[in-house]
Amino acid sequence: MAKSAKKSTRKDFSKDPINKSLTPEQKVSFFRDMVRIRQFELTSLAEYQRGVNMGGFLHLYNGQEAIAVASSSLMGEHDHMITAYRDHGHGLSVGMSMNECMAELFGKIDGCSKGKGGSMHLFAPDKNYWGGHGIVGGQTPLGLGLAYGVKFLEQKGCCLCYLGDGAINQGAFHESLNMASLLEIPVVYIIENNGYSMGTSQERSSSAPEYLAQRAEGYSMEWDVIDGENLYELRGKLNLAMERARNECKPTLLEIKTYRYYGHSVADANHKKYREAEEIEEYRSTHDPINLWKEKLFAEGHLNEDTAKQIEKEAKREAKDSVKFALASPAPTVADISKDIYWEVDNETEASKQGRYFFND
């Protein structure tokens, strides 16, 4: 049980070489990236609540922003990212525009998925971002496959595959852990542990030793636990796992302690019943990753109150503009329903001209 001492081995990750080399501009950009995610989502929430522009689900990332921003800041040319349905933060962090994301939420043709995916299914393959997946744990074999693909193609890279604490009890995830370790696949599985598997707390959903990530030991896999409100620690420990994957083709299971301010989705009417209002307030006031980073940058002298306010203001404006963009974008047509199903049909290849593909009356 040597590894369970991890919690006590706190160190100052700001001295870690991966963080020491950061320029002030980069540090401020992390703040900006987190603020942009926060403002995008607050705006999307307001639009959702208006009840006219969006349908379906909206799973908010408020409180967890540092994780996506720290991870994407470490990604190189052959590193990939895939996550579940709480995916806005990851998408924006890899460089997707607010416009294409908001338009997707609005179900419009200028959305990243032409309005065919919605909030849970944002994709940007050109930025090595592979979604956005709706079924709990269903993306974990895909993350394995992306990482296997990197290895097969003899590239030096890895795949960051995110899942929630509720997903760790899905069979496909365990199958994937075993294969990742057995076949030496450069995948980093990242449990974003916000404490609740929808409305069921971790204590009521997972039988585990002190840490969920300790389950990795059953698969001879390295694991670690990370404080999700500390950007330096996130970058330091994520970097170790990513380097292990890139250099040794060895997987890692990381557990990141975090918290979500809103419910499982906006439709989660009980989110103030299965947890205390004080608990939410406590996190908001003392653990908010954006505030903590802001204060750190104040202390380091890289940011001042005026600049921080300016960044927030710009992000709010950008989010509001993305709503305008989404409203102005056309909806998909009935003809669009039948596109993007088969590559061969979309590309009008010889193969697409043989036989009947669709069976409408």
Place this chain on the structure above:
Amino acid sequence: MKEMTYREALREGMDEELARDEKVVIFGEEVAQYNGAYKVTEGLWDKWGDKRIFDTPISEAAFIGMGVGASMLGVRPVMELMFWSFHSVAFDQLVNNAANVRYMSGGQINCPIVVRGPANGGTNVGATHSHVPEAIFASMPGLKVVSPATPEDAKGLIKTAIRDNDPVYVMESTILYGRKGLVPDDDNFTIPLGKAKIEREGSDLTFIAHGGSVETALEAAEELAAEHNIDVEVVNLRSIRPLDQDTIIESVKKTNKAVIIDESKPFCGVSAQLITLIQEYAFDYLDAPIARVCTIDAPAIYSPHIESEQLPNKKRIIAKVKEMRI
């Protein structure tokens, strides 16, 4: 042309595609060092090595999903399910991910995978190992489903499936693996998806079948010709989706009668879809209600004494034709 078994035809097709495209990779349970549970991949590991063909643990959800993920980066995985019956433990990957990822990404991604393996009854392995799931997967837009009936089909379709840029599910048959037939001796021989083959020309009645049922339909057709003077045309579908509707409809318009021989179960099986199309496109040409001979509507029975009676067989087909009073 050269003679080979259905098993050898599949193997030769995969071998040629491994040689043609370095991004083709084969994996699944026992496919490499064990040489394949049904010896379809025999010798390929010796020839191509660990990078191009490897064994996976018994984890269908993980390895099928792994193939889907890798295909998004341009790798072209050919995955063996030891039995298609095991689809149920990988269904989320086979359907939610493989069939939907192109659509949900607005066409940004494609998924060039092949999943292959046997999908047939008739070998006394009970209900869990005898599923014939063509109709289940053909009902999912985004997927393609083929069902080779002969060695020629096996080679031509597996090669086309590997070259196709969408997910193609190849439903084979353990009973057919040992069957011999003539196959064109040409590295570039392929059979297009969505193209049926008239296996036997006839004028009185059309049989429509796929996979193992084609052989049964042909046997019944010969007996009907010899003993009842009924001249049957036999259409081998080869591909379920895309479907060669034109060949089906033309044949029915010519013979004015159709019997569908289909090893899937009757409720929402392949036969149900074919009947819908025939009544829609050839209603005025029909001289009799469309008939079908499917697997008897029950889970697959184990008993070696009776399983052959549950499946479409020559006796049941001829009895059905007699009912039609042609």
